[in-house]
Amino acid sequence: MASLEASLSPLIQRWLEWDQDPVTRSEIEQLRDSGQAAELGKRLQKRIQFGTAGLRGRMAAGFSCMNSLTVIQASQGLAKYLRDNHSDLVPRGVIVGYDARHNSAKFATLAANAFIAQEIPVWFLSGPAVTPAVPYGVMDMRALAGVMITASHNPAQDNGYKVYFKNGCQINSPMDKEISDSIDQNLEPWPNAWTDSPDGAFFHPKTYEELLPRYTTRVWHYSKSTVQDWMYPRPFVYTPLHGVGGLVLPALCRSLGITDFTTVAEQVEPDPNFPTLPFPNPEESGALDLAVETADREGKTLIIANDPDADRFAAAEKVEGSWFFFTGNHMGALLASHLFDCLENIDTDTRVAVLNSAVSTTMLEKMAAAKGIYFEESLTGFKWMGNTARKLEESGYYVTFAFEEALGYMFPEVCYDKDGITAAMVFLSAQARWATQGLTPYTKLQQLFAEYGHHETLNNYFRSPNPDTSVALFDSIRAGPFRSEMRLGPFKIHRWRDMTEGYDSGTEDKSPKLPADKGSQMLTLWLDRDVRFTIRASGTEAKVKYYIESCSSSREQATEAVCDTLRAILKEWIQPFSPLLTYNKQLPTSSGYILRLD
Structure with missing residues (x-):
């Protein structure tokens, strides 16, 4: 001691x-x-680590947490990096925004001080902003960079610091390491670092009042462009889960004449305490309970939702008396189908491309192939998909859409990050169009399954006590006989891809096409019964996540396959390794079947 x-x-x-x-x-x-x-x-x-996700963690005192000092240090490192490496672009300035969480406005002000100290203009979004407005604003204002203070869908005690570069995308390797090194060299607060009311020639507040109308106008024009004739969607219930979406989406809808909707009264105003739900993530079981109660009370059969910073989007539909909650994979396929229909009148010489992440459904690739559209797989996260979309555009492609299963959808014509506001408006446009064909979102999804095969998924996570335990799990898997014997329980392994070690048994040179990352942990296996599953350590949460998908001609066969796969993972990998990894005992598959693990 x-x-x-x-x-x-x-x-x-x-x-x-x-x-x-x-x-x-x-x-x-x-x-x-x-x-x-x-x-x-x-x-x-230990210091809180700055990476491609910027910063995110619990708000508390100490170098390992999110607090005023660590925000100042990160901002000083970023400001010095921009000044030293992009001095010719410094006059473009940096956009700084923040959500409605505890301390977000204060952290944004402290961040602004660092840029001002380096004589970098700050376009300050005074007032809680939706996250997609920042990457949109970087492109709209031709800024050098953007910073958004948000922890997205994390619990109330967390906050974060998200960084965009001049291309409107989240920063990626090796820039994250270069900024991290700059942070380490600029830890001591500079003079005026703690100023709580920045001003002067380099500080430009109230930018959000100018930017938000341009963003919402862009969203509206884009969503309208996806239908030949604008039609009003059916009545719906909306919840922003105590976040900033409630400050934007209802007003946007009303400005367009969409008035037949109800907001969840208990959740429509921003509240950093998230009093009605401990995890303000629309993926979490029970997150939409109040929306369901509101819809049932009012006789509405459609629900849409944003997470607290409005970069994610979720929806549910009442089907034969029960609520069906669309997964991110369902919604990705539905939105893609709608956007593909809009391409029928596009110039035939245009090369169209779409993306999704390596842990998302294989359905998009099949849909794209059927339409003659180029598909590319990306690593997890929009830091990868945004930058990949930019590279494809530089090669002459028109990138219409990208998504990942965690309720994130990107529309490059609006911005190069996930965008829950645009997703909501495109979905409402699509729903109105499907209605003219006698379809609802649910029946449209069943139509797609009939055409491309029923894709059943079982995505969830194991709770890990710390990152070291997560790494040890993956080390134990690699040390086991599974790769050499190419078997996992009753399944034959047809292909093994290790993105940490840079190995892929399915390529000619045994190297993955995606960039390997020794700093992460991620395995993907292809099994019998048309099963593909990925297991990876989360970069932002104390979780080991898994994503299992099977495609079959029937829902029953696909459901049985994903459930058998999870049982094999538990028996062969998790239970022999450590009792420290905990998991839910009752798990829903994407069609609503409940798997009970005894």
């Missing part, structure tokens, strides 16, 4: 020298005075 306390003393002293936030200073002082060395070690001995 004495040696630990001795090593902590200079870290405590440094924190108290640098931190001018009375709340977090007090936290460290109280931990010091009460002798909580172990907790101080967790807080101070």
Whole structure:
């Protein structure tokens, strides 16, 4: 204990020298005075890591957490990186936005101070903003970069720091490492770093008042362009899950004459405490319960939702008296089908491309092939899909759409990141169009299954106590006999891809076509019964996620295959490894079948 306390003393002293936030200073002082060395070690001995997702974590005092000081440090490193490496573009400035979470406005102000210190103009979005407005704004205003303070769908105690470059995409390798190195060289707060009211020639507030109408106009024109004749959607219920979508989508709908909808009263106003749900993620079971109650009370049969920063979109439909919740894969196929129909009048010489992530459904690739559209697989995350779309455009492709199964959809004509506002408007346009064909979103999905095969998925996660445990799990899998014997329980393994080690048994040179990443953990296997599954360690949460899909001529066969696959993963990989990994005992497949694990 004495040696630990001795090593902590200079870290405590440094924190108290640098931190001018009375709340977090007090936290460290109280931990010091009460002798909580172990907790101080967790807080101070490791730094929160800056990567391609920027920063995201729990708000608390300490170098390992999200707080005013670590935001200042990240911003100073980013500002110095931009000044040193892109000085000719510095006059374009940086857009800084924030959502409605606790401390988001304060963190945004502190970030602005760093750019101002480097004489980089700051276009400050004063007022809680939807995340897609920032990547849209970077392109619209030809800014050098953008910063969005948000933790997206994380719990109330979290916050984050998301960075976009001049191409409107999230930063990617190797830029993230270069910015991280710059942060490490600029840790001590600069003069005026703690100013709470920046001003001067380089500070331009209220930009959101100018940018938001341009963004919503762009969304409207794009969604309208996907139908020949604008039609009104059927009545629906909308929830922004206590987030900033409620400040944008209802007003956008009403401005277009869409008035037959109801907002969930308890969730329509931004509330950083998320009082009606512990996990404000529309993927989570129960997240849309209040929307269902509202819809049932009012006799409406369609629900749409955004997550708290409005970059994700979800929908549900009442089918024969029960609610059907569309997965991200369902919605990706539905939106793609609608957009493909819009391409019928496009110039035949135009090369069209679509993307989805390696953990998303294989259905998009089949749909694209049937239409003669180029398909490309991407690594997980829109930092990859956005930049891949840009490269395809540079090669002469028109990229119409990209998505991943975690309720994220990108429309490059609006922005190069996931965009829940545009997704909602395109979905409403599509739903109105399908209605003229006697179809609902659910029956349209069944029509697509009949054409391309029933694609059943079972996506969920194991909770991991820490990143080291997650890495140890993957090491144990690789050390096992599975790759050499090419078997997993009752399944034959037809192909094994390891994106960490850069191995793919399905290519001629045994190297994956996607870029390998030794800093991540990700395996994909192709099995009997047309099963493909991926298991990966999350980069932003304490989870090991898995994604299982089977395609069959019937829902029953596909459902049985994904359930058998999960049982094999549990028996062969998870249970022998560690009791520290926990998981849900009742899991829904994409069609609603509940798998019970005893």
